[in-house]
Amino acid sequence: MHRYTSNTVLLAAVISSASAFARSGVTSRVATKLHLENHIAEMIDNEFDRLRNIGLWRQKEAEKQKKWSEKEPSYPEGFDFNSVTDFQPNADAAKKIQMRKDRRMARDDPMRYCADRCVSTGNCQVWEDMFDLSAKEVRKFCEECVLSEDEEPCEVPDKFLENAGKNSWELRP
Numbered sequence: 001m002h003r004y005t006s007n008t009v010l011l012a013a014v015i016s017s018a019s020a021f022a023r024s025g026v027t028s029r030v031a032t033k034l035h036l037e038n039h040i041a042e043m044i045d046n047e048f049d050r051l052r053n054i055g056l057w058r059q060k061e062a063e064k065q066k067k068w069s070e071k072e073p074s075y076p077e078g079f080d081f082n083s084v085t086d087f088q089p090n091a092d093a094a095k096k097i098q099m100r101k102d103r104r105m106a107r108d109d110p111m112r113y114c115a116d117r118c119v120s121t122g123n124c125q126v127w128e129d130m131f132d133l134s135a136k137e138v139r140k141f142c143e144e145c146v147l148s149e150d151e152e153p154c155e156v157p158d159k160f161l162e163n164a165g166k167n168s169w170e171l172r173p
Contacts, residue, residue: 102126114142133157 036044050057106113106126118124124138133141137157145154 099125106130111146114146118142119147131157 102113102117102123103126105117113126118127118139119142122135122139124135124142127133127138127141128135131138141154141157145156148154
């Protein structure tokens with residue numbers, strides 16, 4: 001009898017542990033709640049109503065549009081409209097941007113400035129302003145000193161020598 005009792009207990013333990021992982025016959029639904037701010041809930045409700053009765057919504061929108069189009073536009077006193085030219089590109093803006101790029105290039109990479117801007121295009125404005133030199137003097141300096149591969153000494157203008165040893169950010173015109 002002892003043998004049947006231990007098997008019964010073992011069987012009961014297996015069945016109860018197996019049933020712990022199986023769904024029970026009674027299912028309970030977990031309640032879900034959604035907490036929304038009032039304006040969000042209103043927005044969802046309005047969209048739901050709009051989708052339920054799209055014809056009525058379109059009619060109301062048409063009435064709103066008609067009402068707005070019949071109104072006389074009013075402007076604050078002293079209001080001045082911008083002219084069309086205020087929104088067009090400014091001719092001087094492009095020149096200022098290019099001058100800023102040239103200054104940066106002359107400061108950071110003088111050899112590139114001489115080759116790309118001064119010698120190839122003849123635009124040596126940055127160094128002309130910075131060192132009070134003429135375009136010919138700057139071009140000559142670029143060709144003989146900066147871009148020259150010769151080891152011979154070249155003639156450096158006095159203005160360049162006055163600024164020797166200064167940091168690059170101190171050489172702005």
